[in-house]
Amino acid sequence: MRVQPVPRSDADASDADAMDRFIAEWGEARPDIDVHYLATLGRILRLSTHLREAVDDWLKPFGLSWDVFDLLVTIQRSGNPEGLRPTALYDACLLSSGAMTNRIDRVEKLGLAVRRPDPDDKRATRVALTRRGRTLAEKAMTEHAAQSCRIAEQLTASEQETLARLLRKLLRSFEEPESDEGA
Known part of the structure; x- marks a missing residue:
């Protein structure tokens, strides 16, 4: 069953990013698959690329x-x-x-x-x-911490806590061993 993406309101138009366009394009190109995951996982992957490039730039002077x-x-x-x-x-x-x-x-x-x-x-x-x-x-760690804080400050303290909690939940699904229910 295909899950329809949540429609964006006009108030959200100013918040649009490249992933919104990609999601819409994939929705048109492949209406048979559910692409709503791109709203989160696509952004995580894209942000990971940007962060790795930024960190490389911070480390170059060292x-x-x-x-x-x-x-x-x-x-x-x-x-x-x-x-x-x-x-x-x-x-x-x-x-x-x-x-x-x-x-x-x-x-x-x-x-x-x-x-x-x-x-x-x-x-x-x-x-x-x-x-x-x-x-x-x-x-290098002093610079890394300062630059990381600068990026994190794009979010409020509450948003940072919520994001950390949600990302922790996703990470745990990869990093914690699955329990042996029958053991």
Whole structure:
């Protein structure tokens, strides 16, 4: 059954964006499919692209890519001066172990982090920030936070809370394991 998009009132016309046009065009081109999901998921995908481009621009003055920044601030926010084990890093950064190894290699070559023996398990290693890595992570995170706040301030505090709650609900549907009802 096809769900009809909610009609827009004249008062909403000034709020129209490119997704409104895409939804209308898809509704015409494919009336046999339900395209109402574009009103939310299409905007999330489009916003994700814009945000990634903006973050890349914020990080350029620091000579960082998103991948390097993500690794640096993940180690920094742990608060552990000994650093983190690679397994903790790939879990936190949502990467495979191979991808994390490549990322650690890059950050180490840049002189921003070092691998050290794990003081709790001599068979394991930890990745810790160098002084330069810590300084760069702090500066880049300060800029990232300021720019992110500037974007978030397009919404009221109440709108931010509502959006966060709704996005959390969608994220949990992907990130929480499904329960085994029969187990």
